[in-house]
Amino acid sequence: MSEKPTPVLQGRGIVKHYGRVTAIDRSDFDLYPGEILAVIGDNGAGKSSLIKAVSGAVVPDEGDIKLNGKPVKFTSPIEARDAGIETVYQQLALSPALSIADNMFLGREIRKEGFLGKYLRMLDRAQMEKVAREKLNDLGLMTIQSISQAVETLSGGQRQGVAVARAAAFGSKVIILDEPTAALGVKESRKVLELIQDVRSRGMPIVLISHNMPHVFEIADRIHVHRLGKRLCVIDPKQASMNDAVALMTGAKKPEASMEAA
Amino acid sequence: MSQTSGKGTDYESSLKDSDTSIAAFELKHRGALGTAQHFLHGNPTMVPVIVLLISVVVFGVVSPNFFSAFNLSLIMQQVAIVGILAAAQSLVILTAGIDLSVAAVMMMISVIMGRLSVEVGMPVPISILIGLLCGAGTGALNGLLVTKVKLPPFITTLGTWNIFLALNYYFSNRETIRSQTLDAEAPLLKLFGERFNLGGAVLTWGVVLMVVIFGVLWFVLNRTAFGRHIYAIGDDKEAADLSGIRTDRTLVAVYVLAGVICAIAAWASIGRVGSISPQSFFEANLESITAVVIGGISLFGGRGSILGPLIGAIIVGVFNSGLRLAGVDVLWQLFATGWLIIVAVAIDQWIRRISA
Numbered sequence: 001m002s003e004k005p006t007p008v009l010q011g012r013g014i015v016k017h018y019g020r021v022t023a024i025d026r027s028d029f030d031l032y033p034g035e036i037l038a039v040i041g042d043n044g045a046g047k048s049s050l051i052k053a054v055s056g057a058v059v060p061d062e063g064d065i066k067l068n069g070k071p072v073k074f075t076s077p078i079e080a081r082d083a084g085i086e087t088v089y090q091q092l093a094l095s096p097a098l099s100i101a102d103n104m105f106l107g108r109e110i111r112k113e114g115f116l117g118k119y120l121r122m123l124d125r126a127q128m129e130k131v132a133r134e135k136l137n138d139l140g141l142m143t144i145q146s147i148s149q150a151v152e153t154l155s156g157g158q159r160q161g162v163a164v165a166r167a168a169a170f171g172s173k174v175i176i177l178d179e180p181t182a183a184l185g186v187k188e189s190r191k192v193l194e195l196i197q198d199v200r201s202r203g204m205p206i207v208l209i210s211h212n213m214p215h216v217f218e219i220a221d222r223i224h225v226h227r228l229g230k231r232l233c234v235i236d237p238k239q240a241s242m243n244d245a246v247a248l249m250t251g252a253k254k255p256e257a258s259m260e261a262a
Numbered sequence: 263m264s265q266t267s268g269k270g271t272d273y274e275s276s277l278k279d280s281d282t283s284i285a286a287f288e289l290k291h292r293g294a295l296g297t298a299q300h301f302l303h304g305n306p307t308m309v310p311v312i313v314l315l316i317s318v319v320v321f322g323v324v325s326p327n328f329f330s331a332f333n334l335s336l337i338m339q340q341v342a343i344v345g346i347l348a349a350a351q352s353l354v355i356l357t358a359g360i361d362l363s364v365a366a367v368m369m370m371i372s373v374i375m376g377r378l379s380v381e382v383g384m385p386v387p388i389s390i391l392i393g394l395l396c397g398a399g400t401g402a403l404n405g406l407l408v409t410k411v412k413l414p415p416f417i418t419t420l421g422t423w424n425i426f427l428a429l430n431y432y433f434s435n436r437e438t439i440r441s442q443t444l445d446a447e448a449p450l451l452k453l454f455g456e457r458f459n460l461g462g463a464v465l466t467w468g469v470v471l472m473v474v475i476f477g478v479l480w481f482v483l484n485r486t487a488f489g490r491h492i493y494a495i496g497d498d499k500e501a502a503d504l505s506g507i508r509t510d511r512t513l514v515a516v517y518v519l520a521g522v523i524c525a526i527a528a529w530a531s532i533g534r535v536g537s538i539s540p541q542s543f544f545e546a547n548l549e550s551i552t553a554v555v556i557g558g559i560s561l562f563g564g565r566g567s568i569l570g571p572l573i574g575a576i577i578v579g580v581f582n583s584g585l586r587l588a589g590v591d592v593l594w595q596l597f598a599t600g601w602l603i604i605v606a607v608a609i610d611q612w613i614r615r616i617s618a
Contacts, residue, residue: 107505120486
């Protein structure tokens with residue numbers, strides 16, 4: 001990373017207090033085009049708060065956020081989504097009783113053309129199911145038997161797949177994944193990692209929050225180490241070891257000067 | 263991925279040989295009861311349908327008059343008002359709420375429509391329009407209290423129930439507008455009580471209205487984004503929020519729609535009763551909830567078909583009519599309705615506890 005392009009998503013001096021608790025303490029954040037940026041940190045370091053601040057789920061008290069160099073101020077996840085930032089939350093945000101297709105299009109349904117769609121606001125269910133099936137096939141989620149089955153009938157890995165597929169299908173600038181493999185088995189985790197690399201190969205930058213060091217070191221291009229509410233340093237997974245990363249995020253080791261510059 | 267191998271620990275290399283066929287399981291023989299449970303799990307609306315069919319057959323055998331066209335159409339006429347209220351109630355219950363104010367709104371609006379037409383002397387269509395707007399207003403009040411003040415729907419509508427009931431007495435002066443007065447000055451208000459003949463069965467426009475309302479709501483709930491959002495909110499409001507649904511706006515719209523449907527029920531109720539009395543439909547509140555519950559809509563929101571409450575309302579009507587024709591005391595109609603609710607919800611729970 002000798003010459004630096006404009007970051008797709010950039011945060012400077014972000015501060016967030018919850019009452020007397022400081023969740024984010026003048027933190028910075030940079031996501032460059034086409035990269036997978038992993039965010040790691042101990043429990044309570046403020047990873048999720050930071051991600052919520054850049055994805056509109058919480059409004060920071062101070063600091064600036066820029067999307068492609070332009071300052072933005074999101075007051076809700078809907079605004080961030082409209083700007084092209086898709087987030088897959090840990091709790092997935094799926095509606096269990098609705099079908100896979102309904103869930104994928106929740107909040108941005110496709111309506112029929114002409115009179116039926118314009119005046120009766122009728123949904124184009126065939127089209128929605130077709131697109132949903134394509135997206136899931138793209139991502140190799142073929143153990144799903146029917147696109148119209150309720151999400152509550154799916155396994156944890158399949159649900160995760162649906163949530164990631166939804167983000168991949170609609171995110172146009174940034175995709176943020178909060179602990180995407182935390183609840184998954186070996187095989188499902190592998191699928192989700194392949195999914196993430198697949199999405200990156202289309203040029204989409206991805207923010208990945210994870211506790212799983214082997215996964216982080218395998219797929220991340222850069223690793224943002226978060227500690228005590230701020231960015232401690234950014235490390236290169238090709239040069240640092242997992243031990244270094246853990247030592248940094250727990251405070252056992254101080255970052256070297258070269259890492260700060262990364 | 264080859265360039266990254268060796269970095270992670272190598273516990274995943276055997277994955278490439280893993281089974282890629284679609285999961286298939288040997289089906290255990292389930293037995294008749296298990297098969298029934300699975301069928302009902304896939305088709306939840308079939309529970310009220312089956313209950314309706316059984317009760318119709320039983321009452322048909324017990325009392326020969328039951329199957330007369332006259333009796334069947336009478337049942338439908340009696341069901342119409344509670345059925346329309348149950349439609350409004352269903353919308354709110356699908357969002358995991360409850361509306362205790364439906365009957366009070368209906369009574370108040372019928373008084374407003376009547377007073378404006380008869381005492382104030384407004385043209386009847388105008389007073390009906392004002393009535394419908396008042397219905398929307400009551401719904402907006404409920405919806406804003408639930409979303410902005412963040413009161414539980416039960417508390418909100420318990421409060422507005424009393425408020426609308428008090429206003430109902432205030433607007434009506436506790437006086438009844440008599441049928442003759444309506445005939446002379448505002449016959450349009452009694453439109454939905456007018457009868458027509460359909461193959462020997464006499465139906466009222468109120469019955470047609472009820473069926474049309476359910477048809478429209480079925481379309482809205484199953485074929486529009488708004489309807490899908492109602493289910494999503496009832497299922498898991500937080501997830502719906504994060505998915506980008508404007509949940510507060512949708513909830514207010516649901517309560518407003520419910521209020522308008524209650525106002526339509528008010529118009530229909532004038533035709534059914536013939537006069538406008540501030541005391542007519544006291545029980546309709548709980549009857550509407552009964553119809554929704556028997557119809558298989560979950561009180562916890564997000565689950566159930568809108569056609570269930572239509573059948574639920576008819577089931578209650580069939581029970582009342584059948585027991586009356588069989589010469590059974592009115593108190594046993596209440597008794598039967600009580601058991602119907604308990605059995606309906608018990609069956610619902612049983613279906614949900616499905617195990618393969």
